[in-house]
Amino acid sequence: MKSRIYELVEKGSHGRRLNQMFDNFIMSLIVMSLVSIILESIPDVHSKYSEILYGFNILSIGIFTIEYFMRIYVSDVTHPSETRLKSASKFIFSTYGLIDLLAILPFFLPMLIKIDLRFLRALRLTRFLRILKLNRYNDSLNLIWAVIKEKKSELAVTGFLTFLILMIASFLMYHIEGDKQPEAFSNILESFWWAVATLTTVGYGDIYPITGLGKFISGLIAILGIGIVALPTGIVGAGFMAKVEQVKQKKEDRKCPHCGCDLLTRQHEIHSN
Amino acid sequence: MKSRIYELVEKGSHGRRLNQMFDNFIMSLIVMSLVSIILESIPDVHSKYSEILYGFNILSIGIFTIEYFMRIYVSDVTHPSETRLKSASKFIFSTYGLIDLLAILPFFLPMLIKIDLRFLRALRLTRFLRILKLNRYNDSLNLIWAVIKEKKSELAVTGFLTFLILMIASFLMYHIEGDKQPEAFSNILESFWWAVATLTTVGYGDIYPITGLGKFISGLIAILGIGIVALPTGIVGAGFMAKVEQVKQKKEDRKCPHCGCDLLTRQHEIHSN
Amino acid sequence: MKSRIYELVEKGSHGRRLNQMFDNFIMSLIVMSLVSIILESIPDVHSKYSEILYGFNILSIGIFTIEYFMRIYVSDVTHPSETRLKSASKFIFSTYGLIDLLAILPFFLPMLIKIDLRFLRALRLTRFLRILKLNRYNDSLNLIWAVIKEKKSELAVTGFLTFLILMIASFLMYHIEGDKQPEAFSNILESFWWAVATLTTVGYGDIYPITGLGKFISGLIAILGIGIVALPTGIVGAGFMAKVEQVKQKKEDRKCPHCGCDLLTRQHEIHSN
Amino acid sequence: MKSRIYELVEKGSHGRRLNQMFDNFIMSLIVMSLVSIILESIPDVHSKYSEILYGFNILSIGIFTIEYFMRIYVSDVTHPSETRLKSASKFIFSTYGLIDLLAILPFFLPMLIKIDLRFLRALRLTRFLRILKLNRYNDSLNLIWAVIKEKKSELAVTGFLTFLILMIASFLMYHIEGDKQPEAFSNILESFWWAVATLTTVGYGDIYPITGLGKFISGLIAILGIGIVALPTGIVGAGFMAKVEQVKQKKEDRKCPHCGCDLLTRQHEIHSN
Incomplete structure (x- = not known):
């Protein structure tokens, strides 16, 4: 039973196909619930289809809640730890665990405490973050994140210089x-x-200079804007280049100097035996 | 006869000059038919020269139709296959074959079925795509396309992040x-x-914030815009760099380690004999 | 006594913690004095809290003045020279010494000479430059500065071409x-x-073309704008890449060819003994 | 006499200082004549100082004319050829020779033929192009030009794609x-x-969509705009990187494998003797 659920909600080697269908189902639900948030904001649609929208909202929250508890249930497989409680709390306080919680909280929170409705609606947007969880674009997201992280102090300085120019x-x-x-x-x-x-x-x-000196300074700021775009773009571009080089270097380092094939693949292991 | 047509419509080794003239003629026709589409949209011009414009339209469609059938006729040379029919269908369903068809379809379609005129006019724009067919910029287009394709998952993540920021x-x-x-x-x-x-x-x-908080968020979004420009630019830039490196590497790998000249050129072949 | 002050205002090996607290205190003061400048410009806030703002201004200037004299006092440690006077003048005319002076001058200047109040207020912005002094982002700032400096003639040519296009x-x-x-x-x-x-x-x-020819030229200029952004971005990006390569090369040059570890670190010294 | 003039107008090894002063003088004259063109366009200034502006115009044209003839006079030194006439015509039809001619033509042309005054005024802007002639930024300008030239087919394809998107x-x-x-x-x-x-x-x-579908397409176009900026920037950036690499490679190729110093400098020649 547990292994079935595990195969369903997490990417397993055997249940891959089942998991993929589940992923697609959750993703459709997320996209549909975003559409429902947009539709709710249009007065005409809201007054006409309020019941359908409300029903769909209840339904989607229900499914997300069941999914959340299923993930807690299999947390000892995904987050192996000494005790069950530790595994569960490991999942709950992981980034994706928190995203999952934030996606269902807006519905249950008003039952417990009084809260601003707008804040609750904003929380519903967190559902969207769940798309990031899908394995498909993980490598690319990590790559982009790694580049930004590596260059964070250069980007921070650029940000600071921008703020300085804005202030002056x-x-x-x-x-x-x-x-x-x-x-x-x-x-x-x-x-x-x-x-x-x-x-x-x-x-x-809505606001622009009319005096000669004001126009002159405004022009300078606008031209500096080109430079401000050039700096982070150059920094980030150099970062991506360096990452590409690193990956290439790693691949070469892993090559067997004798037969030329990848040291980490199975073929080489057989070969060297 | 067939080889003559082949030399005319496709780039042949002997008929290169003839083919170039033909290419230039078709290109002029495409540009002129785009100009005629623009002119038709200007009421004054349309009412005055509607007959000339209509005449030119018939003429250009006629030439494009003849060209299309000529290409089908020589499809067994350009798309060699078992049977003539297979060759023809290979050409018809190739990218450029479809472009050619789309360029003439808007004229013949209303004879067969009832169709929205605006949609037909939009189809006429496909003629423009035919310029891509000209051999001149093929390498560059392929290079740009290869870079975008190689980086498609990073660009998709950037696109997704952009959409996320827009939604929030x-x-x-x-x-x-x-x-x-x-x-x-x-x-x-x-x-x-x-x-x-x-x-x-x-x-x-036409739409901008007037409240303090709104202006603050608007400013943040605008500054994030700079970052959003930086990401794809950096990714694409790194992709172009890597491609340039690859090409250089390939050239070096093709060099004969003894005499230093290109292994694939005729000179080396003679040399090594 | 002097060594204590030195440890406080300059980053020392032992007083690092004390110095960090001092840095954070000064930084908060700078940010708060920037906020006070902004608040002063809002009529409602100015008329209501003018006394508090004035008081804070006096207080911050006082602290900055004390800090300035403390730095002059320890200048023979930070800027070692033959005589005390030379050390002090070395500090005073250093970039950061001048920034420190400019941050307190606006308060004392009107006591000596008559001066435009607006100019004085602008001088107060120099306090902000002091944040650059904090050691945290020094390396990144230097890197950015080095890249811009190395590519200054290319960037100057880009600037010139931009000006040429603007003029025409x-x-x-x-x-x-x-x-x-x-x-x-x-x-x-x-x-x-x-x-x-x-x-x-x-x-x-506020100003845009209405004639056909004007719109055509305006469109050309706008498209050239994309190219104008591409040039400095490309130049700066190439500069960052080259710097990254340089740093990597330097690290490799410093590696001991026998044991592979860094030649300049202590471990290698012990190792080679 | 001729060698003196040569030293004055062209960069000579001995007359370098004299030539630099001359360059600075011509540059100031160019800048001042640009300022005069701007001032002439302001009605108040034009009506008040029209005589001074006219006088300055005559004076600057006079100096540019004398300089032009001086350059023709020394053309057999700068453009060595079989006959004097060939040398002169070589200079006259060189890029800079034509720029020099265009800078003075607007004054003499109306004496010969009737011509639109506006066109003449536009010609006066060519004086500005003469700044490009100054040796200072030659290397950087050539580098930028070389990069654009090398990547011209990729940039042309980008331009074509842009035009295609605009048309559709x-x-x-x-x-x-x-x-x-x-x-x-x-x-x-x-x-x-x-x-x-x-x-x-x-x-x-001045013009923006108001329908839902129009806004949707407008949004798509605007987002494509980011991609359109990314493409040329990436191409140009990769081009600059490749150029930097090339220069580095060339320097290394020129190094003597025995002593490590530059093979083309004098020191090595002495050294190898």
Whole structure:
């Protein structure tokens, strides 16, 4: 019984096909529940189909809850530990365990304590994070994450420099444009809003300089924006390159110097015997 | 006769010059028929020159149809197979065969079945895809395609992360700005529209936050936009680098270790004899 | 006494913990004084809490002044030189010494000479630069700086090409759009403002072409903007890659060819004895 | 006499200092004449200082003309050839010779033939191109140019794909938004203008979709814009990396395998004697 559930919810070698179907089912449910969140926000749809949407919500929460308890049940297989309780708590406090919990909590929480409904609705978005759990893109996600982590101090410095430029620009602009446009550049926070919109080149057009000096500084900030894009892109690009090189090097290091085939594969083991 | 047509429509070793002229002629026709599509959309031009435009349309369709049947005729040379029928169907269902068909279909389809005229006009755009068929940029197109394909899972993860950020941002913004701007942020779909326009830094200015918290989140999204640009650029850049390295490696591997010249060229063959 | 102060304000081997606490305290003070500058600019907050803000300003300036003199006091340890005076002046005219001075000057300057208040407020922003002094991100900042410095002539050429495109575009646009929109494109400077907003893809929407030719040139400029982003990004990315390679090469050069461990570490010294 | 002029206008080994002063003088004149072009476009300044501006214009043209003839005079040194005439024509039809000519032509042309004044003014901008002639940034400019040239077919394909996306998007949008906004999306050309503004993420806000489907396509185009930026950036970045590698390889190839020093420098020559 337990091994069956294990094969169902976790990727097993024999139950792979069953697990894949289960994964696809959960993924469809996640996508459908996201669609239902969007539909709920449209007044016309909400008033017309509120019952169907509510029913689907109950259903999906129910399935997610059952799945959550199934995962706790097989936690001694997925998170082997001394006691059952330790295994369960290991799963519960793992990243994906918490994501699973957050996905069902919004429904059960209001039964226990009074809570802001908006916050609860936001929690429902966590369901979406569960897609990350699917094994399909794990390697790529880990690669991207590894690159960002390796370059985190360079990226932090870039972030800091960006913030510095934003601060100086918004400070200057507040003093330059503040007199002419007291409503748009009413304080440094508003000026900061302009600075972010300009440096990131969004430029909504709700706030822009009208004085000559203001336009000059605005132009400088916008051009600096190109440089600000260039820095992280260059850093991240170099990081990806280095990772690709590393993987290639590792593959070469694993090659048997005599026969040239991979030292870790079965074929070589037979070969060397 | 058949070999002549083959030399004309496909790049042959002897008929290269003839084929190049034919290619240029077809390309001019494609560009001209695109111009005619644009001109047709301008009311003044359409009412004045509708007959000329219609005439040109018939003419170009005619030429494309003849070309299509010529290609079917020589399909046993370009797609050698057991029977003539197999060769023909091999060509018809090849990528370029389908493109060729789509380019002439919009004209013949309404004779057979009733169909939306707009859809037909859209089909006419497929003619443009035929430019891709020209041999000139094949290598570069293949290179770009190979890089994108090799990095497709990393790019998919980036795409997924982008979608996640968009969803969370539009969800939050709907609850934050919805009260103050019920018309702009009327539902999550509208909020999503704002999120896309902000993250991609387009920023039309038709919808933007006015509350403090909304501006803060909007700023965060815009800055994340820089990171979102950095990720695919870094990935693609690393991919191009790796491809360049690969090509260089291949060239080196093909070098004769004794005389240093290319093992695959004729000169070496003579040399080693 | 002096060694204690040295341990406090500069990173010492024994007083590391004390120094870290001091660093964190100064950093909090910097962040808080930035917040106070922002709060001062909001009329409601300014009129209500002006006394508290003023008090905090005096307090922070006081602490920064004491710190500055403490650093001068221990300058013979941090900047060892022949005489005390030389050490002190070495510190005072070092980059960080000047930043420290600029952070307190705005308060004391008006006591000596009459000066524009706005300029003084701008000087207060220099406090923010002090965060750069914290040891944490030094390596990354140096790396970024080294890359920009190494590629400075390529980046300068890119900058020059950008300026050239901006000049030509604004000149053309003034003559093309000037007649139709005499207020928006009133002179080449205004036209230059449009060119910068277009090339950097900010696009506020306060000024844009309405004639066909103007739209055509505007589109060209916008597409060139993509290329302008590609150039510095590519240059900087290549620079980061080369730096990463250099560091790797250096590490390999330092490896002992016999035992494989780092030649500069203690372990190898013992080992080779 | 001729060698003196040669030392003045071209970079000579002995007259380097003199030539540098001359270069700086010409550069200042170019910058000043650009400023005068900008000033002329401002009505207030033009009406007040028209005489000074005209005088300066005459003066600068005069100096550029003298310089041009000086360069023709020494052309047999800079462009050595069989006859004097051939040398002169070699200079006149060289890139920089044509730039020099274009810089003075706008003044003399109206004396010979009737010509549009605007076109003449545009020609005056060519003076700016002369800055490229200065030796300072030659290496970097050549490097950038070499990278773009090497990757020109990949960049051309990127450009073609961009154009394809723009065409398809503007065609679709014309049919989708045309009914609801007949003034904004009046024909495919207007729709193309929207597509360029969206893909390049300029987003002026003068034209944007209002229908649901239109917003969806607009969002797709904007997100594709990120990819469009990623492609050329990645291509150019890989190109710069390859160039850096090439230069490093060349340096290594030039190293003497015995003493390790550069084979082309004087020191090695002495050393090997």
